[in-house]
Amino acid sequence: MEVKVIVDKEQNSGSHAGRSVGNVWLRPSRGNKSGEPPLTRARIIQAAVALLDEEGMERLTMRRLAEKLQVGATTLYWHVATKDDVIDLAVDAIFGEAPVPTGHTASPRDDIAALINDWRQAMLRHPWAATVPSRQRPLIGPNFLTWMEFLQSALLRAGLAENRLNPATWALYNHVMGATATQSSLQLSPEETRIGQEYLESQRDCYPTVAAHNYIADTDWDHSFAVGLEFLLDGMATHVDS
Incomplete structure (x- = not known):
C-alpha cells in the first residue's frame, strides 16, 4: 500500500x-x-x-x-x-558553480559575451539542463537570478531600450539553450556523417547550397556559437538609445 x-x-x-x-x-x-x-x-x-x-x-x-x-x-x-x-x-x-562577477567592466558587450560563454560551458557540463525549458517552469532560483540581473543590467548599460530588454534577453537565452541542446544530443558517428554527406551530394540538384556547405559534416560547435553570438550582439547594437 x-x-x-x-x-x-x-x-x-x-x-x-x-x-x-x-x-x-x-x-x-x-x-x-x-x-x-x-x-x-x-x-x-x-x-x-x-x-x-x-x-x-x-x-x-x-x-x-x-x-x-x-x-x-x-x-x-x-x-x-x-x-x-x-x-x-x-x-x-x-548556475552557482561559476560565480558572476561582482562588478561590470568598461565594456558592456564584453560583460555580456563573457557571461553567455560561461553559461554555455555550464550547460555543456550538465547537458540535461538544456532540456529544462520544455517543462514550462520559469527559472527563479537565486543563482540564476543573479546571472540574469548581471545580464540585463549589462544590456541596459549598452544602451538597449527598456522595451527591448526582455526580447534581447530571450534571444540570448535561446541561443545558449538551443546551441547546447543541439551539441549535446546531435552526436553523429563518422560513418553517419559520411553517409549523410553522400546523400546530400546525390541530391545536389535539389539542395545545391546545403550540399556545398557541409551542413551535416560541420561540427565546429565553438565557432558556430561564437559567430551566432556576434550576430545577436551586432543586431542589438543597432537598437541602442541614441
Missing part, C-alpha cells in the same frame, strides 16, 4: 503540485522529522545533480533519488514536494 501511495504522488506531481503557482523557491524548506536520518537540501541537490549527470533527465525519479541518498522516499518528500522541485534546485545549483 505504501508503494502505491508513493507512485501516485509522483505521477500526480506534474499535473497538480508541479503546475501550481508556487514553486520550491516560494516555499520555506522543511526540517527533518523527529527520529529521521539527517537530510538537508544541500545533500538532495548534490545527489540530484550527480544522478542527472550520470543518467539523464529520463531516469530521475523521486524513488531513484531516495535510493541514491539511502533514505526512504517518504523522507525525501518531507523536504521536496515534487520531482520538478528537485530539478529546479539542481538547475540553480549549476
